Amino acid sequence: MNLPHAIDRPPDHPGPVTMYATRPPVRTVTPPPPPRRTLLDAVGSALSPWAAAGLVVVLGAGAFVGHAGWTGKLPFDAVVTLLVFLVAVWAWIFSPLDDTYVALGGGIALVVFGIIDANTFAGTLGSGVIWLLIGAFVIAAAVTASGLSARVSARVVRRARTPRQLVHLTTAALLLTTFAIPATSGRAALALPIFLALAAVLRDRPRLVLCLALVFPIVILFSAVGSLLGAGAHLITVEIVSAATGGGIGFLHWAVLGVPLALVWSHLAAETALWLMTDHAERARPLCVPPTALATTGTATSGPLTSAQRRVSVILGLVVALWCSEPLHGVDPAVVAVLGALAASAPAVGATTLGAALKTIPWTLLLFMAATLALGMALNSSGAAGWLADQAFGSIAETGPAAAMVFVVVAAIVSLLAHLVIQSRSARSAVLIPIIVVTAPAVGVDPVAAAFLSTAAAGFCITLTSSAKPVAMFAASDDVPGYEPRHLLTMSALLAPVSLVLLLIFAFWVWPYLGLPLLSS
Secondary structure: OOOOEEOOOOOOOOEEEEEEEEEOOOOOOOOOOOOOOHHHHHHHHHOOOHHHHHHHHHHHHHHHHHHHHOOOOHHHHHHHHHHHHHHHHHHHOOOOOOOOHHHHHHHHHHHOOOOHHHHHHHHHHHHHHHHHHHHHHHHHHHHHHHHHHHHHHHHHOOOOOOOHHEEEEHEEEEHHHHHHHOHHHHHHHHHHHHHHHHHOOOOOHHHHHHHHHHHHHHHHHHHHHHHHOOOHHHHHHHHHHHHEEEEOOOHHHHHHHHHHHHHHHHHHHHHHHHHHHHOOHHHHOOOOOOOOOHHHHHHOOOOOOHHHHHHHHHHHHHHHHHHHHHHHHHHOOHHHHHHHHHHHOOOOOOOOOHHHHOOOOOOOOHHHEEEEEEEEHHHHHHOOHHHHHHHHHHHOOOOOOOHHHHHHHHHHHHHHHHHHOOOHHHHHHHHHHHHHHHHHHHHOHHHHHHHHHHHHHHHOOOOOOHOHHHHHHHHHOOOOOOEEEEHHHHHHHHHHHOOOOOOOHHHHHHHHOOOOEOOOO
């Protein structure tokens, strides 16, 4: 503000002088821009001791592959594919680059070297599995916008009268979301507000809150095997198996095989968390979740269903029914998904708009899936997967039933532990499934059964906070009363051998009874 005030007139000035006192201008100090990272800086930050050790392994494997190509044991296309594959795996594990960036770079490298053509690479983004996911995500957006999923979960949880009932009813509710919400990260985002509301109600019972913090992400990951849409890795597996064998697993058959495993695996994990994280006194203490407990989730959780919720329920039910009855009507699941998406976003019918629903689609996930699918297809078409399979399992090929059992057990163990090396579930399938599909017939194992077992085992990714997005979302933070890394390690150490035994029981005895024989005829 300028304030006039008179001062003494200078001797040589003829009249009075009026001066204005002003505040000095505020100087905004702009911090210097951060130093520009050069390529050498990025490489240096990636070369930690473990990354350097991994690079040594990759270089050694690359030299071995190059020697096989030089001596004529491996075609040129297979050599290039394997080298790109090795670089991509190293970057997925150790580099700070985004997984999608690495996958796209690997796919483009295959196009540049002529391993796959541009139409094949671009065609993966327009494949049926991508459109199936797009439609499913739009339907899921309508389900979430209507509040249907939160209402169903709240109604289930409010029936609990003991901690054990709360844990297993929560598990049942999360199992239901497998068919409504595609991808584990989407289901975790849906479940997190419900967990936070429960944690606020049960803040005087921290051990039970810790148990629930573990139950939510673990059940989300373990129950994903119940649906073809439960994880993007499932769709990658189906596409690779279909391209390699000409057969595959449809939506209904996948559910028939996966739902029993999802039920047993999820409830077993929930009971384990309950026993490890609570004592007898806590489990025996009565529990009552009031009707208003979950009102903080942002939607009404009591009273009759709204008109939007009823319409979305009908649309979702019809879509799932059409997916399950594909052998009867012959309509592709991707077409059914798009039709359902149009209905779920239609004016006066759906619960959201198409524009709003499209904004919820994780496009980076779809790009990642398309690129990893191209890598997996190149491993098969170039002969690289066959050569890898021969190097890994050539010594046990055609040696009888014992070889089949060894192969199945090794495949299950590797798939179960692969999350310690490759964090992305889709990337694990893109790496493992081509090799497994090629190797299985040589040892007398059905390739579809082996691929399904590997994909199911890859759902075990709970050892580290970084093992999966749902695990990271429920970890302890300023906003989430979650768990510490030691709790994950305890759960993983106990559940890993139990999960392996459970998977092998299903592979050898349950799935053959359900129409997926393990041994090829």
